Amino acid sequence: MEPDANEPNENRDEALTRARALPRPRRQPRVVLAAAGVALAMLVVAALLFTGTLWPTRTAALRYPVQGVDVSAYQGTIDWDVLAEEDIDFAWIKATEGSSYQDPRFDDNWAEAHDTDLLVGAYHFLSVDSPGTDQAANVIDTVSRNRGDLPVVVDVECYAEYCDTPPPAATVREVLEPLLLAIEQHYGRPAVLYATRDWYERYLAGSYPDNPIWFRSVATAPHLADDRDWTFWQWSAREQLDGYDGDEEFIDMNAFRGNREELESLLLP
Structure with missing residues (x-):
């Protein structure tokens, strides 16, 4: 939503300042996601090896x-x-x-x-x-x-x-x-x-x-x-x-x- 063009500039500046001060949601680190993917892949491979479906x-x-x-x-x-x-x-x-x-x-x-x-x-x-x-x-x-x-x-x-x-x-x-x-x-x-x-x-x-x-x-x-x-x-x-x-x-x-x-x-x- 765009700010109201009729709102005084100082009010808009205060609103922007307050918005910047609010805590932002933390992004999941890419390294954690990558590690989870590798772990899942290893579990799948281990299961395939255990059942004999996959054999090296x-x-x-x-x-x-x-x-x-x-x-x-x-x-x-x-x-x-x-x-x-x-x-x-x-x-x-x-x-x-x-x-x-x-x-x-x-x-x-x-x-x-x-x-x-x-x-x-x-x-x-x-x-x-x-x-x-x-x-x-x-x-x-x-x-x-x-x-x-x-x-x-x-x-x-x-x-x-x-x-x-x-x-x-x-x-x-x-x-x-x-x-x-x-x-x-x-x-x-x-x-x-x-x-x-x-x-x-x-x-x-x-x-x-x-x-x-x-x-x-x-x-x-x-x-x-x-x-x-x-x-x-x-x-x-x-x-x-x-x-x-x-x-x-x-x-x-x-x-x-x-x-x-x-x-x-x-x-x-």
């Missing part, structure tokens, strides 16, 4: 056309006909751990997975608390040797107190080397070595050149400390596919560095 390695990993899963009893009862239709080519199934443990779902998973078109293999979780020869006997007693299966995997990663206090390299090698030798002699192919970054660098880097590497790297593209090429890449631990119903709602996803024909060249003779 997915775009890079899906450039590799041959994909697969690994499963254990945590995925519960698996409908392998359904899971095999989830655009995957292979599956590794947990079989054993240490010198005496067998996964309670292994026998069912092993039999039913072989009734699909998937390439199938078994994996063993390495323990440093029992001799490698005893662990090899556990694997051989549990996992049948079938022509056309994927090679047996030895999973080399921390567990229990060894996550905080890793064992000496000599201790790990004393167990691992006779285990790898026995597996290769029995199954006719070198075992695949699965490893997290930490345990790869501690115990595998620069060694075991005949054993294909399955490398876990779920935040970034894989890069091995000794510049060796990986063969398999576990790129996600929080995928959700159809076909299983267990305590664990997520499933691991893996890429093979090559085409289907190259994967088939690794199969047991």
